Amino acid sequence: xxxxxxxxxxxxxxxxxxxxxxxxxxxxxxxxxxxxxxxxxxxxxxxxxxxxxxxxxxxxxxxxxxxxxxxxxxxxxxxxxxxxxxxxxxxxxxxxxxxxxxxxxxxxxxxxxxxxxxxxxxxxxxxxxxxxxxxxxxxxxxxxxxxxxxxxxxxxxxxxxxxxxxxxxxxxxxxxxxxxxxxxxxxxxxxxxxxxxxxxxxxxxxxxxxxxxxxxxxxxxxxxxxxxxxxxxxxxxxxxxxxxxxxxxxxxxxxxxxxxxxxxxxxxxxxxxxxxxxxxxxxxxxxxxxxx
DNA sequence: AAGCGAACCTGGCTGC
DNA sequence: TGCAGCCAGGTTCGCT
Numbered sequence: 098x099x100x101x102x103x104x105x106x107x108x109x110x111x112x113x114x115x116x117x118x119x120x121x122x123x124x125x126x127x128x129x130x131x132x133x134x135x136x137x138x139x140x141x142x143x144x145x146x147x148x149x150x151x152x153x154x155x156x157x158x159x160x161x162x163x164x165x166x167x168x169x170x171x172x173x174x175x176x177x178x179x180x181x182x183x184x185x186x187x188x189x190x191x192x193x194x195x196x197x198x199x200x201x202x203x204x205x206x207x208x209x210x211x212x213x214x215x216x217x218x219x220x221x222x223x224x225x226x227x228x229x230x231x232x233x234x235x236x237x238x239x240x241x242x243x244x245x246x247x248x249x250x251x252x253x254x255x256x257x258x259x260x261x262x263x264x265x266x267x268x269x270x271x272x273x274x275x276x277x278x279x280x281x282x283x284x285x286x287x288x289x290x291x292x293x294x295x296x297x298x299x300x301x302x303x304x305x306x307x308x309x310x311x312x313x314x315x316x317x318x319x320x321x322x323x324x325x326x327x328x329x330x331x332x333x334x335x336x337x338x339x340x341x342x343x344x345x346x347x348x349x350x351x352x353x354x355x356x357x358x359x360x361x362x363x364x365x366x367x368x369x370x371x372x373x374x375x376x377x378x379x380x381x382x383x384x385x386x387x388x389x
Numbered sequence: 390a391a392g393c394g395a396a397c398c399t400g401g402c403t404g405c
Numbered sequence: 406t407g408c409a410g411c412c413a414g415g416t417t418c419g420c421t
Contacts, residue, residue, distance in 0.1 A: 172398095174398090174399075219398080219399050219400065220397085220398045221397085221399080222397070222398070263391085264391080265392060265393090269392075269393080337400090337401075376393085376394095377393055378394070
């Protein structure tokens with residue numbers, strides 16, 4: 098489900114309740130998600146203060162006061178919700194009163210403030226792990242990750258360097274988290290439309306033989322940044338189950354130019370009809386006329 | 390080595 | 406109404 102903008106939306110939603118909070122106790126309601134929880138997971142979290150919440154690509158990180166980091170991935174269907182004893186407003190947001198646990202509630206963090214943070218994940222493609230802060234960058238989760246697309250490193254020159262010589266299509270290359278980390282199926286389609294580039298075009302063609310940026314590389318880098326920034330601003334995209342932690346929907350799905358719009362007209366005057374194409378059992382949406 | 394398809398798992402929607 | 410089939414925002418494994 099969640100790509101970078103949805104993950105960032107979740108992080109921002111959790112921050113006012115979790116940053117500075119102390120974890121009173123944790124209910125771990127099954128032994129594994131995509132991978133097993135670390136040994137003594139609940140016990141290691143109990144009593145810890147959360148000093149800050151961060152994000153890297155599609156991972157949320159919670160720094161703990163004992164020097165470890167709680168690493169969280171939402172997979173396809175992971176979500177958080179915040180509940181409070183009688184319903185309460187914290188930092189301008191309203192949180193629902195505590196209700197019964199639901200199917201697929203796998204982890205429940207009881208904070209000493211009285212707030213309760215619930216992780217739900219029907220498909221169990223998500224994960225949680227505990228990693229020493231000093232080993233985070235070399236951990237199995239982070240060591241292979243490529244550029245952070247909202248950081249300062251992503252520009253035309255960087256894209257050209259990454260894609261030079263690649264024969265794989267732009268779609269597959271943008272999905273490859275080892276190159277750029279954070280894009281997924283929706284925002285790849287949207288960024289390619291914004292840059293007027295075909296998903297089937299070979300990635301290497303945006304660079305010169307020497308690895309320098311062609312105009313297409315600049316356009317693509319700009320499109321990626323723009324679409325991600327706009328989506329974060331909109332609270333992400335809610336197609337089926339992405340919600341902000343207070344239950345509000347994101348609304349960037351209303352701004353999709355191509356995703357889910359098969360058969361509808363391209364938004365450009367000189368565009369054609371949006372097509373859907375399946376790559377490795379993944380839909381790609383694009384305009385065959387204006388994307389080259 | 391790079392590139393591609395399948396598998397992991399559940400729920401929701403469509404069409405017969 | 407019931408059920409089979411298809412689809413879903415991610416990652417990883419195994420085979421060319």
